[in-house]
Amino acid sequence: MDTFFNPSSVAIIGATEKTGSLPGVILKNLLDMGFAGKIYPVNPKYENVFGLKCFPTLLDIPEKIDLAVIAIPASFVLEIMRQQAKRGIHYSIIISAGFREMGAEGIQMEEEVGKVAHENNIRIIGPNCLGILDNYANFTTSFLSWERITKPKKGALSILSQSGAFAISVLDLAAQEGIGIAKMANYGNRMDVGESDLLPFLMEDVHTKVVAIYMESVDHGRRFIEAAKACSREKPIVALKVGKGAAGIAAAKSHTGAIAGNYEIYKAAFLKAGIIEANGLEEFIDGVKALSMQSPPMGNRILIVTNGGGFGVIVADYCTENGLEVVPPSAQLKEKLKEKFAKFYVVNNPVDLTGSACDEDYRIVLQTCMVESDEYDAVIIIPLMSPKGMSETIVSVIDETMKESGKPAVVCTVGGVFTMKVKQLLEERHYPVFPSPERSAKAMSMLLKRRVLQMH
Amino acid sequence: MDTFFNPSSVAIIGATEKTGSLPGVILKNLLDMGFAGKIYPVNPKYENVFGLKCFPTLLDIPEKIDLAVIAIPASFVLEIMRQQAKRGIHYSIIISAGFREMGAEGIQMEEEVGKVAHENNIRIIGPNCLGILDNYANFTTSFLSWERITKPKKGALSILSQSGAFAISVLDLAAQEGIGIAKMANYGNRMDVGESDLLPFLMEDVHTKVVAIYMESVDHGRRFIEAAKACSREKPIVALKVGKGAAGIAAAKSHTGAIAGNYEIYKAAFLKAGIIEANGLEEFIDGVKALSMQSPPMGNRILIVTNGGGFGVIVADYCTENGLEVVPPSAQLKEKLKEKFAKFYVVNNPVDLTGSACDEDYRIVLQTCMVESDEYDAVIIIPLMSPKGMSETIVSVIDETMKESGKPAVVCTVGGVFTMKVKQLLEERHYPVFPSPERSAKAMSMLLKRRVLQMH
Numbered sequence: 047m048d049t050f051f052n053p054s055s056v057a058i059i060g061a062t063e064k065t066g067s068l069p070g071v072i073l074k075n076l077l078d079m080g081f082a083g084k085i086y087p088v089n090p091k092y093e094n095v096f097g098l099k100c101f102p103t104l105l106d107i108p109e110k111i112d113l114a115v116i117a118i119p120a121s122f123v124l125e126i127m128r129q130q131a132k133r134g135i136h137y138s139i140i141i142s143a144g145f146r147e148m149g150a151e152g153i154q155m156e157e158e159v160g161k162v163a164h165e166n167n168i169r170i171i172g173p174n175c176l177g178i179l180d181n182y183a184n185f186t187t188s189f190l191s192w193e194r195i196t197k198p199k200k201g202a203l204s205i206l207s208q209s210g211a212f213a214i215s216v217l218d219l220a221a222q223e224g225i226g227i228a229k230m231a232n233y234g235n236r237m238d239v240g241e242s243d244l245l246p247f248l249m250e251d252v253h254t255k256v257v258a259i260y261m262e263s264v265d266h267g268r269r270f271i272e273a274a275k276a277c278s279r280e281k282p283i284v285a286l287k288v289g290k291g292a293a294g295i296a297a298a299k300s301h302t303g304a305i306a307g308n309y310e311i312y313k314a315a316f317l318k319a320g321i322i323e324a325n326g327l328e329e330f331i332d333g334v335k336a337l338s339m340q341s342p343p344m345g346n347r348i349l350i351v352t353n354g355g356g357f358g359v360i361v362a363d364y365c366t367e368n369g370l371e372v373v374p375p376s377a378q379l380k381e382k383l384k385e386k387f388a389k390f391y392v393v394n395n396p397v398d399l400t401g402s403a404c405d406e407d408y409r410i411v412l413q414t415c416m417v418e419s420d421e422y423d424a425v426i427i428i429p430l431m432s433p434k435g436m437s438e439t440i441v442s443v444i445d446e447t448m449k450e451s452g453k454p455a456v457v458c459t460v461g462g463v464f465t466m467k468v469k470q471l472l473e474e475r476h477y478p479v480f481p482s483p484e485r486s487a488k489a490m491s492m493l494l495k496r497r498v499l500q501m502h
Numbered sequence: 503m504d505t506f507f508n509p510s511s512v513a514i515i516g517a518t519e520k521t522g523s524l525p526g527v528i529l530k531n532l533l534d535m536g537f538a539g540k541i542y543p544v545n546p547k548y549e550n551v552f553g554l555k556c557f558p559t560l561l562d563i564p565e566k567i568d569l570a571v572i573a574i575p576a577s578f579v580l581e582i583m584r585q586q587a588k589r590g591i592h593y594s595i596i597i598s599a600g601f602r603e604m605g606a607e608g609i610q611m612e613e614e615v616g617k618v619a620h621e622n623n624i625r626i627i628g629p630n631c632l633g634i635l636d637n638y639a640n641f642t643t644s645f646l647s648w649e650r651i652t653k654p655k656k657g658a659l660s661i662l663s664q665s666g667a668f669a670i671s672v673l674d675l676a677a678q679e680g681i682g683i684a685k686m687a688n689y690g691n692r693m694d695v696g697e698s699d700l701l702p703f704l705m706e707d708v709h710t711k712v713v714a715i716y717m718e719s720v721d722h723g724r725r726f727i728e729a730a731k732a733c734s735r736e737k738p739i740v741a742l743k744v745g746k747g748a749a750g751i752a753a754a755k756s757h758t759g760a761i762a763g764n765y766e767i768y769k770a771a772f773l774k775a776g777i778i779e780a781n782g783l784e785e786f787i788d789g790v791k792a793l794s795m796q797s798p799p800m801g802n803r804i805l806i807v808t809n810g811g812g813f814g815v816i817v818a819d820y821c822t823e824n825g826l827e828v829v830p831p832s833a834q835l836k837e838k839l840k841e842k843f844a845k846f847y848v849v850n851n852p853v854d855l856t857g858s859a860c861d862e863d864y865r866i867v868l869q870t871c872m873v874e875s876d877e878y879d880a881v882i883i884i885p886l887m888s889p890k891g892m893s894e895t896i897v898s899v900i901d902e903t904m905k906e907s908g909k910p911a912v913v914c915t916v917g918g919v920f921t922m923k924v925k926q927l928l929e930e931r932h933y934p935v936f937p938s939p940e941r942s943a944k945a946m947s948m949l950l951k952r953r954v955l956q957m958h
Contacts, residue, residue: 260812356663359744398756
């Protein structure tokens with residue numbers, strides 16, 4: 047699989063400088079990323095493309111080629127596959143749409159391409175996809191311009207996705223949410239390479255610490271479960287299964303030709319394979335964000351600390367709903383806190399520091415309850431930034447105390463520009479911040495789920 | 503109730519120019535908002551505060567006073583209440599904390615204040631609250647600085663909230679989400695005025711079109727249901743009930759002294775009163791946003807149109823889960839669309855315009871399916887902005903076609919800076935935009951719930 051992510055040499059079929067052409071954009075993106083491997087544009091119309099020597103056909107390239115990237119109309123793909131066979135190019139990413147997802151005619155084309163590939167040991171990603179992003183090898187086959195989406199920083203999350211639009215949006219969201227990306231593979235119609243091939247590869251990949259999968263259907267049921275089981279022993283896997291109800295199943299079929307199948311079977315398989323299932327896009331992003339940034343807690347005793355009482359109440363509700371225990375502090379711990387605080391602060395769980403809170407009040411709570419005491423396994427911190435006592439100092443308060451505690455923290459904060467600034471600073475330090483009480487409780491519960499899976 | 507929101511004259515007890523003092527901030531906020539009524543600072547220490555003549559006590563003010571705002575320590579409040587009685591000031595907003603929420607001693611103080619108020623026909627909002635914001639009367643008693651939160655524009659949403667932090671965060675979110683605000687009342691411990699008094703007032707208020715309630719407990723069960731029933735006949739009410747599980751109930755008690763009670767009883771009461779219940783902060787905001795911006799659909803037949811196939815699949819799933827019908831287009835309608843589109847566009851429901859989509863493709867779908875056809879009651883539009891064919895033109899495409907159709911639309915779009923720009927433009931034109939497929943489907947289902955309630 048490594049050749050798909052980090053080829054020594056790649057041919058771009060149909061490369062051109064014309065705007066709007068897919069192979070042209072792919073070549074340009076690849077150059078912009080600073081890919082260090084050899085690039086061979088292929089197009090009989092040109093001698094040079096973006097300053098690189100251009101070849102009339104694959105057969106005219108004198109050097110060895112690892113990978114061919116095909117983004118020309120579907121009807122020409124079979125011929126390219128035959129040329130690949132002649133040249134002994136064993137890896138191919140077919141970006142082009144117009145295959146299985148189009149019905150009978152498309153299925154036939156896809157099968158013919160598959161036959162040539164199979165007879166000549168050519169592995170294929172696609173068709174009908176964006177292909178690959180490797181953030182460490184600086185390699186991509188994406189045909190979307192980086193002007194429209196924000197390029198994510200290097201990091202620990204790798205994404206497998208049947209849907210291209212979904213993969214791109216997750217990359218864009220990841221950039222927004224401060225989640226670093228290792229690799230992305232989008233395989234669309236998945237005529238060959240799919241989850242079962244890619245999971246073992248990501249399991250071995252040194253950069254990947256968390257795997258996220260968007261799934262309309264699965265490639266090979268049994269192989270997938272085995273691969274996921276092995277991978278999830280090492281690294282958390284979060285999956286979003288779509289195509290659940292009748293309308294969604296029909297939509298998945300039109301989308302990537304996927305047979306979405308019975309959702310209950312998927313649920314059972316995920317459980318068996320140690321996969322954490324997300325309900326919806328936001329839970330998916332929130333879960334991979336929490337797992338990318340924080341370690342799972344050692345138990346389910348959660349402290350809530352806030353200066354917005356109402357938010358404390360909501361988080362407490364959603365903790366209970368999601369299997370987290372909001373246990374009250376012991377009499378001894380309460381006493382210790384009460385000594386340090388104004389009379390009207392509510393010393394309980396949640397700890398409510400009220401509208402009079404300042405950053406250093408948070409330090410007292412976190413130091414006393416998370417560092418000096420063993421009563422809690424993790425903390426949900428809800429610092430509302432609107433009162434005057436609150437400032438950017440909250441970032442170092444959280445960072446210093448939580449590092450000392452060695453326990454995980456999830457932050458919830460709600461608000462506008464100033465709140466967003468604090469969110470960014472916290473996420474740079476790997477504290478995941480969520481914009482609502484329910485999402486912070488759910489993210490914490492996903493961290494706990496990971497711990498439970500690890501214990502099995 | 504009008505006196506609380508738009509008094510002719512208001513006295514601010516303890517007013518000062520010193521930074522950090524609550525009465526001082528309240529006075530400054532009131533001046534900054536451009537409140538047109540008379541303002542009387544009360545403080546024996548000063549002759550003038552912020553250029554206004556300051557009086558030693560309430561008894562020294564020669565003119566009639568409608569409302570007294572009290573934000574001094576709890577132990578002094580009883581004396582002020584006695585002065586109010588002498589002066590015949592019948593309305594009072596007590597911002598001060600340190601009452602019922604603090605236990606036995608606080609309860610006793612609250613009861614003494616209540617006794618004086620009751621004997622002298624003084625109505626009270628609070629204690630332990632932020633009080634009032636009236637965005638049309640330019641009146642507020644909030645002690646939070648507008649530098650920290652964004653001031654929302656004038657609009658149709660009014661908020662009732664037991665929690666102050668919650669109320670402020672909702673105002674801040676409203677500003678972010680393009681939701682205009684009419685009035686806000688936060689009553690904290692609610693020793694007197696609560697939901698049952700305020701709902702009939704909001705029902706009559708010309709500016710209020712949608713009512714949002716954050717509730718830990720209810721003031722008077724039967725009166726509340728009657729008031730809500732009457733109000734919901736005219737205007738949608740969305741409620742967020744918190745303090746559901748044991749941990750949340752305990753937290754609510756420490757927060758505002760509320761007895762949160764049995765959640766199932768609340769659920770039943772909401773149903774009876776025609777209240778739309780939200781599950782969590784985001785569903786709450788999303789629901790009021792959709793209801794503030796769009797009309798309920800006439801039926802549950804939903805069209806989905808997208809250029810991101812995977813998102814179409816997820817929205818279809820969540821539509822089904824939330825009682826919306828994703829019916830396929832008739833053969834005739836399909837034919838009409840197919841004539842106009844490239845072969846690889848998926849003409850079904852969802853309509854998938856693929857990565858090749860441009861703004862004008864959306865116009866064709868909306869014109870054909872929503873304006874010229876009667877097959878759909880509403881549409882969820884998912885324009886992903888990353889492909890090159892998409893531009894800000896999508897805003898006028900949606901606005902022009904949907905206005906002509908007279909049917910409601912909800913928009914989902916996922917992404918970074920450029921996407922946010924389009925979101926803002928759409929929301930200025932009253933099309934609610936949501937950042938995930940599941941939230942857009944749920945928001946549409948809340949619009950539909952409103953229609954169902956109207957039909958009863």
